[in-house]
Amino acid sequence: xxxxxxxxxxxxxxxxxxxxxxxxxxxxxxxxxxxxxxxxxxxxxxxxxxxxxxxxxxxxxxxxx
Amino acid sequence: xxxxxxxxxxxxxxxxxxxxxxxxxxxxxxxxxxxxxxxxxxxxxxxxxxxxxxxxxxxxxxxxxxxxxxxxxxxxxxxxxxxxxxxxxxxxxxxxxxxxxxxxxxxxxxxxxxxxxxxxxxxxxxxxxxxxxxxxxxxxxxxxxxxxxxxxxxxxxxxxxxxxxxxxxxxxxxxxxxxxxxxxxxxxxxxxxxxxxxxxxxxxxxxxxxxxxxxxxxxxxxxxxxxxxxxxxxxxxxxxxxxxxxxxxxxxxxx
Numbered sequence: 001x002x003x004x005x006x007x008x009x010x011x012x013x014x015x016x017x018x019x020x021x022x023x024x025x026x027x028x029x030x031x032x033x034x035x036x037x038x039x040x041x042x043x044x045x046x047x048x049x050x051x052x053x054x055x056x057x058x059x060x061x062x063x064x065x
Numbered sequence: 066x067x068x069x070x071x072x073x074x075x076x077x078x079x080x081x082x083x084x085x086x087x088x089x090x091x092x093x094x095x096x097x098x099x100x101x102x103x104x105x106x107x108x109x110x111x112x113x114x115x116x117x118x119x120x121x122x123x124x125x126x127x128x129x130x131x132x133x134x135x136x137x138x139x140x141x142x143x144x145x146x147x148x149x150x151x152x153x154x155x156x157x158x159x160x161x162x163x164x165x166x167x168x169x170x171x172x173x174x175x176x177x178x179x180x181x182x183x184x185x186x187x188x189x190x191x192x193x194x195x196x197x198x199x200x201x202x203x204x205x206x207x208x209x210x211x212x213x214x215x216x217x218x219x220x221x222x223x224x225x226x227x228x229x230x231x232x233x234x235x236x237x238x239x240x241x242x243x244x245x246x247x248x249x250x251x252x253x254x255x256x257x258x259x260x261x262x263x264x265x266x267x268x269x270x271x272x273x274x275x276x277x278x279x280x281x282x283x284x285x286x287x288x289x290x291x292x293x294x295x296x297x298x299x300x301x302x303x304x305x306x307x308x309x310x311x312x313x314x315x316x317x318x319x320x
Contacts, residue, residue, distance in 0.1 A: 006108040006109065007108075026109060028109070028113055028115070028116045029116075030115055030116040030119045030152060031109055031115075031152070032106065032148035032149070032151050032152040033148070034144050034148060037140055037141075037144060038144060039144050039147035039148055039151075041151055042151060057108065058108065058109045059106040059107060059108060059109060059145075059148055059152070060106065060107065060108070060109040060110070060113075060114070060115025060116065060119075060152075061104055061105075061106065061115045061116075061118050061119035061122070061152060061153070062104065062105045062106060062107035062115055062118065063080075063081045063082035063083070063084075063090075063104065063105065063118065064080060064081060064082050064103050064104045064105025064106075064131070064132045064134055065080030065081075065082045065083075065103055065105075065132070065134065065219070065220075065269030065270065
């Protein structure tokens with residue numbers, strides 16, 4: 001399945017958001033996710049099914065003003 | 066003064082961006098005496114830098130105020146706030162919805178809409194706004210209990226461009242915590258904001274980009290205290306003409 005993660009194209013075999021993150025090595029506990037512009041909580045990732053062309057944002061803490 | 070039920074001894078909120086090093090950031094936080102530090106969210110990088118940064122911030126023991134910096138739409142801001150709440154484990158959010166790329170002026174229409182959505186969802190919203198009183202009213206109606214008017218455009222260091230507007234805001238919202246957010250460049254700007262009766266100052270670049278950020282953090286803390294104390298001490302009224310401070314009674318005639 002082809003998905004976009006943080007604006008970069010990826011091919012994954014996982015069918016869920018949780019699985020895709022593991023497959024891509026995004027396993028830090030300090031991550032927050034959104035699917036196609038909508039927030040997906042940590043608890044919901046395992047049951048969030050991906051479809052071809054999905055856009056995923058994976059954000060981490062960063063300096064800010 | 067309480068901010069969403071939380072009493073803060075320090076009236077200086079400090080941003081965490083643009084410091085020369087993590088060590089200087091931590092020392093500046095310490096020197097500022099701040100109890101609230103602002104942070105943001107960005108795309109995770111392969112080196113996992115965000116995780117290390119977050120662990121470092123937690124060790125400071127300060128309250129975290131995440132922002133929605135860089136968001137230009139209601140949906141972006143709301144989604145970012147939801148992500149921040151989970152990541153930073155706080156319902157405080159500094160809500161920024163930017164409307165103009167050059168001035169980074171807030172889009173106050175989108176700001177009010179996002180503030181309503183987030184307040185209804187249980188967030189404690191700190192909205193980055195202008196000194197417009199009508200917008201302030203709408204933000205309060207949307208559920209905000211704090212207003213954060215700009216002093217000048219973000220990162221400009223121009224100080225308070227509209228002191229009269231901020232003074233009017235203080236008068237119009239006597240019981241709402243007001244935080245000057247953005248535009249502070251020098252300690253005198255921070256003191257001036259507090260002398261107007263505002264309740265706190267939020268700044269970042271003025272400290273981070275100073276030649277000595279740690280000394281500047283200390284100076285800002287002192288300025289905030291000086292301005293706040295000066296406001297509480299009720300400054301004398303301005304006069305158009307000179308009035309001698311030394312008594313003229315008993316003045317010798319020596320001509």
